[in-house]
Amino acid sequence: MGIIEIENLSFTYEHGTRPALDGISLSVEQGDFLGVIGESGAGKSTLGHCINGIIPHHYKGDYYGSVKVKGEDTFELQLTDISKFIGTVGQDVDSSMVAAVVEDEMLYGLENFNVPREEIEERINRALEDVGISNLRERRIATLSGGQKQKVALAAILALRPEIVLLDEPTAELDPVSSRQIFELLEALNAEGITVIIIEQKVMLLTEFAKHLLVLDHGNIALSGTASEVLQQVEKMREIGINCPRVAHLSAILNERHVGNGKVVATVPEAESYVREVLA
Numbered sequence: 001m002g003i004i005e006i007e008n009l010s011f012t013y014e015h016g017t018r019p020a021l022d023g024i025s026l027s028v029e030q031g032d033f034l035g036v037i038g039e040s041g042a043g044k045s046t047l048g049h050c051i052n053g054i055i056p057h058h059y060k061g062d063y064y065g066s067v068k069v070k071g072e073d074t075f076e077l078q079l080t081d082i083s084k085f086i087g088t089v090g091q092d093v094d095s096s097m098v099a100a101v102v103e104d105e106m107l108y109g110l111e112n113f114n115v116p117r118e119e120i121e122e123r124i125n126r127a128l129e130d131v132g133i134s135n136l137r138e139r140r141i142a143t144l145s146g147g148q149k150q151k152v153a154l155a156a157i158l159a160l161r162p163e164i165v166l167l168d169e170p171t172a173e174l175d176p177v178s179s180r181q182i183f184e185l186l187e188a189l190n191a192e193g194i195t196v197i198i199i200e201q202k203v204m205l206l207t208e209f210a211k212h213l214l215v216l217d218h219g220n221i222a223l224s225g226t227a228s229e230v231l232q233q234v235e236k237m238r239e240i241g242i243n244c245p246r247v248a249h250l251s252a253i254l255n256e257r258h259v260g261n262g263k264v265v266a267t268v269p270e271a272e273s274y275v276r277e278v279l280a
């Protein structure tokens, strides 16, 4: 059984006119690195809210089906209990900050989780270092850029050492170099066994780092599978309005015509070795 099991989940917000999620079933295995993509309004954030319990505990609406985290229905769990397993960096980082200074923001969570005093310092240091923002420790949050705030939110979550990290467009305000650093950090965490679920617009990075991809379209699962299975569905991706990396597209077409080697590549260097291999 997956660490997250979703069965036939539908949700319509209290004042919504149509279901934001419309009969979704999904199983996420422990240790997965799942990328969620889809156009704006597809239901990505809503799916995230259903996984971390914000729905049904905070947002009201019509809810059908079930979401289980580690075998327990989110309806039966308290939000604080779910947050012990799942660390979330939401789409709206600004509204989630509770403290005025970076260090206090991190302390807040650690104290709430009753982390022993003697561990706190080490955890703060480590998380700030991992995210590459040790220099921001004493800064006032109000003076930070959007990208810096995203990194603070991520560090605050990582300090809590959750089993699952759920991130909703965590690189939206980051430049390409920082975005890649975040993905590399997530990859390292994932290698240690942490389950990563990331909602992300940067398909190129997802293609490279995610093990599985889920494509949402109007509250439905349009595609799901390994990253390469999904990227081979070039036509369908285009219909849904998702831009695949051009090299992924190219390799998928070659595979479709049975002149490729079956792999889908995400980066130009990979494409180069792909072509060399196919020609050889």
Ligand SMILES: Nc1ncnc2c1ncn2[C@@H]1O[C@H](COP(=O)(O)OP(=O)(O)O)[C@@H](O)[C@H]1O
Residues within 6 Å of the ligand: 013, 014, 015, 016, 019, 020, 038, 039, 040, 041, 042, 043, 044, 045, 046, 047, 059
């Ligand atoms: N709080 C809300 N109340 C009513 N409708 C909402 C609310 N939040 C999102 N929606 C609607 O639910 C649908 C899915 O939204 P969302 O999950 O935010 O999509 P995405 O994250 O993929 O952009 C959209 O039609 C959106 O307008």
Ligand SMILES: [Mg+2]
Residues within 6 Å of the ligand: 044, 045, 046, 091, 168
């Ligand atoms: Mg969203």
